Amino acid sequence: MEIKIEVDPEKEPDLYERLRNVSKILQEIVRPRATRFVTTIEWSQFEDSGPGGPREAIRLTMTDLYSGSKEAIFQPVELRSPDHMRSRLREVWGDFLEQLSDEQMDRLDASVDALLAED
Numbered sequence: 605m606e607i608k609i610e611v612d613p614e615k616e617p618d619l620y621e622r623l624r625n626v627s628k629i630l631q632e633i634v635r636p637r638a639t640r641f642v643t644t645i646e647w648s649q650f651e652d653s654g655p656g657g658p659r660e661a662i663r664l665t666m667t668d669l670y671s672g673s674k675e676a677i678f679q680p681v682e683l684r685s686p687d688h689m690r691s692r693l694r695e696v697w698g699d700f701l702e703q704l705s706d707e708q709m710d711r712l713d714a715s716v717d718a719l720l721a722e723d
Contacts, residue, residue: 605634610648622683623647623662629686630664630693641669641704652677666700670707674700 607627613620634642644667652661660680667673676696682688
């Protein structure tokens, strides 16, 4: 599993270090066996133009071998609390697994339908 942090460590050393730390938390949650299908974890910084005007945000993108990718958005202040991030990352990981499971079930259903149509 490859981890990419798209933040310049020289320009934003604190943010870069926080992202390294939460990446370790995410790796603990994902566990080694899941690295067979999660290929990339990428953190990137962007400007979120939501209600209240533009503000800095962090995007987590997890890519897998089967269904593409899943994204989650974080506010930089969230990265300061390891306990909060552990909780949020568990939620994101659960959503990711649910999406993956749903897509695999859809493929399985399609295969079964195709086999039944052959009879």
